[in-house]
Amino acid sequence: MTKVRKAIIPAAGLGTRFLPATKAMAKEMLPIVDKPTIQFIVEEAINSGIEDILIITGKSKRPIEDHFDSNIELEQNLREKEKFELLELVEETIGLNLFFVRQSYPKGLGDAVLHAKAFVGNEPFVVMLGDDIMDDEVPLTKQLMDRYEKTHASNIAVMRVPHEDTSKYGIIDPEAQIDDGLFNVKQFVEKPEPKDAPSDLAIIGRYLLTPEIFEILENQEPGAGNEVQLTDAIDNLNKIQRVFAHEFKGQRYDVGDKFGFMKTSIQYGLKHTQVKDELRQYIKDLAKDLEAEDNEKAIEEIEEVLKEKVEEEKNKKQ
Numbered sequence: 001m002t003k004v005r006k007a008i009i010p011a012a013g014l015g016t017r018f019l020p021a022t023k024a025m026a027k028e029m030l031p032i033v034d035k036p037t038i039q040f041i042v043e044e045a046i047n048s049g050i051e052d053i054l055i056i057t058g059k060s061k062r063p064i065e066d067h068f069d070s071n072i073e074l075e076q077n078l079r080e081k082e083k084f085e086l087l088e089l090v091e092e093t094i095g096l097n098l099f100f101v102r103q104s105y106p107k108g109l110g111d112a113v114l115h116a117k118a119f120v121g122n123e124p125f126v127v128m129l130g131d132d133i134m135d136d137e138v139p140l141t142k143q144l145m146d147r148y149e150k151t152h153a154s155n156i157a158v159m160r161v162p163h164e165d166t167s168k169y170g171i172i173d174p175e176a177q178i179d180d181g182l183f184n185v186k187q188f189v190e191k192p193e194p195k196d197a198p199s200d201l202a203i204i205g206r207y208l209l210t211p212e213i214f215e216i217l218e219n220q221e222p223g224a225g226n227e228v229q230l231t232d233a234i235d236n237l238n239k240i241q242r243v244f245a246h247e248f249k250g251q252r253y254d255v256g257d258k259f260g261f262m263k264t265s266i267q268y269g270l271k272h273t274q275v276k277d278e279l280r281q282y283i284k285d286l287a288k289d290l291e292a293e294d295n296e297k298a299i300e301e302i303e304e305v306l307k308e309k310v311e312e313e314k315n316k317k318q
């Protein structure tokens, strides 16, 4: 059996949910406290035993390549000033087995994955999306790799989401649970409305795929949003070989939209050695102020209603 050694990280999207910040900057470089989101993904790959990583980049994505390259001037400066802790942080992201390819037009996630065909060759591989940061004792990518060792088949990470949110995700129609948290899948459906959703199990940003996916992607017409959808290709792969769904039970931080990004920043800030105490105190004080503000507003509203009632009574008596 071929070992899973390669991961691809598609990062060529336009990041429209973060405009105008992403007009000239890659959304994958937006930091959670002090670490760009893409670094969390690269670390998960390495902690899972992945050897080679291909990042699919596009326009305004040069900073991603620079982030994982050496910066001799900066390193020299930190060395001279004896800022060795910072130097260590800067050097952490150098010397990894990273490769880059450009997707010229953002024609969809499926098209981005197709750009990895030559890199992947005839091996199983992992696709990791930067919109989701995962936290669990065993990294999610490793969980998928362990499933592959047993099933020798593609498996896709899924997680339960609130029913009203199904239209934001690819959703699976599970057939049977064949092992704890491992499902056979009847169908993969891209972003169904809640009334049409076959389950609440949503595809989250980690996929372990066999190389047969490339032939499917090459022959696939654009789907929803006129983009080549990876979910459609996975659904077709499932018709010719087994594709399992693996339920993730750890903590998922959705950093793909503004509110999710803000929540994640706060949660990570509360664990960050340099800022956690100050941030905790700040949140507590802020919560008190907001509570007092809300109470004041509520009292004002009650006073307004009472005033109207008194006025009404007065008018009635006249």
Ligand code: UTP
Pocket: 010, 011, 012, 013, 014, 015, 016, 017, 018, 027, 056, 103, 105, 106, 107, 108, 109, 111, 112, 129, 130, 131, 256
């Ligand atoms: P998203 O739809 O979440 O990313 O795609 P986006 O298009 O950058 O963001 P919004 O929706 O406009 O705010 C999921 C992942 O697939 C990559 C994105 O970079 C993101 O990591 N992607 C998407 C590509 O690499 N190429 C594409 O053509 C589309």
